Amino acid sequence: MEKLYSKDEIIAKAREIAIMIANTEQVEFFKRAEEQINENQKIRENIASLKSLQKQAVNFQQYGKERALGIIEGKIEKIQGDIDEVPIVQEFKQSQGEVNDLLQLVSNTIANTVTDEIIKATDGDVRRGETGSYIKNTTYEKL
Template sequence: MEKLYSKDEIIAKSREIAHMIANTEQVEFYKRAEAQINENQKVRENIASLKSLQKQAVNFQQYGKERALEIIEGKIDKIQGEIDEVPIVQEFKQSQIEVNDLLQLVSNTIANSVTDEIMVATGGDVRKGETGSYIKNTTYNKL
């Protein structure tokens, strides 16, 4: 019989995987890019302005100030564009995508592997996506 794992053992292994992910090239690049962004005075100033404008936009939206909201949104778009033009910001955003893709890949791999393990353990057919109990209990097998 296969060993049964406890929730605590699985959480411990999850933490080990998280540690591995946190120490990949993608995450290291992400951290370096973030540090460079934080060291960039112009980007920091633009981000501060952006946050202030976003707060104003929320207030204008709550009070139904449509024209003022349009003006603020235009300013937000302009500043966001300036921030996005900075090469390190572009690289930072790309690294975010890569880290998220890696997390999604790990998540999907775990989910698919669990499903496959269940199918195999129940005598099912992984290629058809059927568990053994499904195969045994469907009418086409009883004919």
């Protein structure tokens, strides 16, 4: 019989994987890009303006000031566009996407492997995604 793992052992291994992910090229680039963004005075000013306008937008929305809300939303869109045009911001967003993709890949790999292991352990059919108990308890029509 194979070793059974405790929840604590699995969490410890998950933390180990998290540390590995935190020490990848993608995360290192992400951290450097964020640092450069935070050091950029113009970007910081635009972000501060953006936050202020977003608060105003919430207030206008709550009080039903549709015309004022439309004007503020236009200003928000322009500032967001100005921020997004900065090359380091584009690189930051790209690296953020790459880190998210890596996390999604790890998550999907774990989920798919758990499913496959369950199917194999029950003498099922991995290609069909059916466990052995499903196969034994299902009648197939012969062609």
